[in-house]
Amino acid sequence: MDNVFSQLPQDIIHQIFSRLSLRQVLRCRSVSKTLYAALSSPLFTQLLAATSPFPLLALRPPHRHHHYPSPSPLLHLFDPIENKWLQFHLSFLPFPSVHPIASAGGFLYLWADSPASDSNKSLVVCNPLTLQHKTLPQLGSAWSRHGSVLVDSVNNRVIVLNELAALYYSNSNNSWLKFSSNLPSKPRSPILINKSIIALCDVGSPWRSQWKLFICTLKSLQTSQPWNTLEKHEWGDVFDILKRPRLLKGFGNMILMIGGLKSSFSLNASCSTILILKLDLYTLEWGEAGRMPVEMFRCFQESSKFKVFGGGNRVCFSAKRIGRLALWESNETGKEDWRWIDGVPGNGDGLYRGFLFDARLDASP
Structure with a gap:
């Protein structure tokens, strides 16, 4: 041939x-x-x-292994259309170890160790289809351990965020700009959407969590008080019905909030299922996007915590000792579908994290 x-x-x-x-x-x-x-x-x-683009769900390596043990690192991806697992080789990157964390616009973002010292970390942007890469200015190892990395396809914009500070990078300045963050607590699952950062923060006590949404526009990031609470009186107890909520990007102006649906308002209430809520950022109205079937949720009941990743119309769920992933999908009419993803790389018993990866050949860092 x-x-x-x-x-x-x-x-x-x-x-x-x-x-x-x-x-x-x-x-x-x-x-x-x-x-x-x-x-x-x-x-x-x-x-x-x-x-x-070719829509895929990418797995991050296990959290406890910040380095790939193999000399030929692989990115494991799931094709939800054809129900198949794929592998992209990352051995073209000239680093002793790499840790994929995020993606946007066909670009893959990774933490990479400096060849000279493990204490120096760099963010690397690459396209595993074209084998091209670019190294962003170095950051200290503390950022790779405690910062949340937010990316979008506008000027390869990157933000590394924690409760104290935010680092901002784009192709136009080719350097990191540091701004004070001053969030009330460590941001949970922050997302970058419509030129704004939205994050969940716990403003409660050590004995009882109280979650609120905080929002900051990229324009106001450099001001002394950039964050505002995103709330309406009409929302009522929307944050009290979910256990361990977390955020994901939805489509367009939508954000998704996902957590265990509490069976009551008591302090240690059990959960009856996992609920996916959606918030329209234009109207500031909540709606239900999905609810895990009871028979599927039974597999998650015995696990003390679960992980969520994805976005748009696809959300993946993992928990220890289940051996597979649960996948929620929604079509354009809002009809939802739940199914299992088998054949997870490794032993399938881990607490998996991941992100969406829209593969493209025309993305050049």
Whole structure:
């Protein structure tokens, strides 16, 4: 087959394969060296610029292992359309260890160790499909341990946030800008949406949590008091019905808030299921987006905590000793579907974290 394609002009190969989806192109690239070279060239990438991205769910390595044990690190991804696990090799990155944490616009963001010292950490942005990467200015190891990394595709904008400070980076300044944060507590699952940062903070006591939403626009980030509470009297006890809530991006102006649905308002109330709420940032009205089926939730009941990742119309759930992931999906009409994801890499018994990754060939850091 390699001989067949080697005899064709490259522009003919480009025209033939530009009619395929990115998912199909990636399969074809693995057929032969000739096809890999032709379907990885800048000219072909330009032809695919208008192609829809390839939506995937990426797994982060286990939290206790901040380094990959393998000399050839891999990014494990799940294709929810074809119900298959995939692997992207990260060995093209020139670092002793890398830790994928986030993605936006076809870019993958990773914490990387400096070859000279483990105390120096850098954020690296790359595209594992084109094998291109860029290293952002170094940060101390404390940021990699305690900061939340928020990214979007506008100017490769990156924010590293904790309760005391925020670091801001974009291609336009090519350096980190530091601003005071002054949040009342460590932000839980902050998200960057519509030029604003939204985070959950616990303003309660050591004995009883009290969650509130805080919002800060990127424009006001450099002011002395950038954060405001996002609340309405009509919301009532929306934060009291959920145990250990966390946020994810929804579609457009929507945010998702997910947690265990308490069976009562008592201090140590058990949960009856996992609830997904949605907040319209334009109207500031809450609605229910999804509710985990009771038979599925029984698998999560014995676990003291669970992890949530994803966004948009797909949310994944993991807990220890379950051996698989639970997936919630919603279509354009709002109809929801719950299913199990089997074949999780490793032993499948861990507490998995992850993020959405929209694979693109035309994303160049």
